[in-house]
Amino acid sequence: MEVQFLGTGAGLPAKFRNTQSFVFNFMQELKECWMFDCGEATQHQILKTNIKPTKITKIFISHLHADHVLGLIGFLSSRSFLLDTNASKVTIYGPVGIKDFIEKNMMFTHCSLSYSVEYIEISSEQCIIDNKTVTVFSYPLAHNVECFGYKIIFKKQKGSLDADKLRELGIMPGPFYREIKESDTFEFNGKVYNSSEFLSEDKPGKEISIIPDTRYFEGLNEFVKNSNIIITECTYLLKEDAHHARKNYHLSILDVEKMIENSKVENLFLTHISARYDRNIEKDVVESLCDKCSVKIAHDLEEYTL
Ligand SMILES: [Zn+2]
Numbered sequence: 001m002e003v004q005f006l007g008t009g010a011g012l013p014a015k016f017r018n019t020q021s022f023v024f025n026f027m028q029e030l031k032e033c034w035m036f037d038c039g040e041a042t043q044h045q046i047l048k049t050n051i052k053p054t055k056i057t058k059i060f061i062s063h064l065h066a067d068h069v070l071g072l073i074g075f076l077s078s079r080s081f082l083l084d085t086n087a088s089k090v091t092i093y094g095p096v097g098i099k100d101f102i103e104k105n106m107m108f109t110h111c112s113l114s115y116s117v118e119y120i121e122i123s124s125e126q127c128i129i130d131n132k133t134v135t136v137f138s139y140p141l142a143h144n145v146e147c148f149g150y151k152i153i154f155k156k157q158k159g160s161l162d163a164d165k166l167r168e169l170g171i172m173p174g175p176f177y178r179e180i181k182e183s184d185t186f187e188f189n190g191k192v193y194n195s196s197e198f199l200s201e202d203k204p205g206k207e208i209s210i211i212p213d214t215r216y217f218e219g220l221n222e223f224v225k226n227s228n229i230i231i232t233e234c235t236y237l238l239k240e241d242a243h244h245a246r247k248n249y250h251l252s253i254l255d256v257e258k259m260i261e262n263s264k265v266e267n268l269f270l271t272h273i274s275a276r277y278d279r280n281i282e283k284d285v286v287e288s289l290c291d292k293c294s295v296k297i298a299h300d301l302e303e304y305t306l
Pocket residue numbers: 010011020065067068213272
């Protein structure tokens with residue numbers, strides 16, 4: 001799985017940072033890509049990447065501030081021109097009002113789509129996706145408008161088959177191997193075996209926490225506790241600017257430090273960065289946090305394997 005940042009700035013677009021958006025490439029795991037937030041010019045940023053808009057079938061919106069949604073209409077509308085069937089429906093998750101925002105904009109701009117859109121409006125902490133591969137939860141944050149974080153939990157996968165052990169029984173590689181892996185027991189030569197005896201230990205799934213615009217509050221620690229990957233806003237990168245965070249309903253580097261204190265995070269990505277910072281200060285910021293985990297300050301168009 002990969003994540004690619006399309007916009008990493010806070011509030012206004014800046015010369016080197018577009019407004020918020022990033023896309024997960026889950027093609028291997030789920031055969032789809034998921035977009036989180038869609039700031040203005042997101043579709044222009046996509047043109048500079050290998051992301052295929054038709055593969056984006058789920059869009060998660062954190063809140064209805066302009067820097068997180070103004071790219072939606074353009075993106076959805078252009079996506080229509082890339083499809084000649086209704087094969088690739090889009091599901092949009094977001095706070096109550098997201099449906100109205102999109103539908104009214106579509107109406108005023110005389111825009112009709114060649115595919116269907118399903119809206120899942122969220123108003124609380126809830127499980128919004130649960131299938132055999134992944135579970136996704138929404139989580140209310142503390143911003144100055146209703147705003148949601150998301151947690152993606154990939155389920156553990158069965159271990160690998162011990163082919164040597166199966167050959168010893170006389171079972172040669174073939175389609176039967178898949179059957180053995182997928183069922184709890186199997187029958188061979190009139191005898192029933194437990195599949196688990198032929199499998200290595202389950203492989204743990206990754207857990208990803210996404211924290212868009214919010215003030216710090218204690219619940220965040222609990223929310224991110226078991227995540228090995230965290231993508232969080234960190235509008236104020238320097239400790240001396242931390243006092244702006246609370247009054248502006250955002251996070252500072254000190255808040256992020258507090259949030260990950262007892263977490264299992266291995267990869268931490270900071271995004272939604274104020275335009276006041278240039279790259280020179282980043283090394284010090286990363287170094288002040290990096291004994292805990294790998295820290296990356298995200299930049300537009302950067303792509304990471306997770
Ligand atoms: Zn924002």
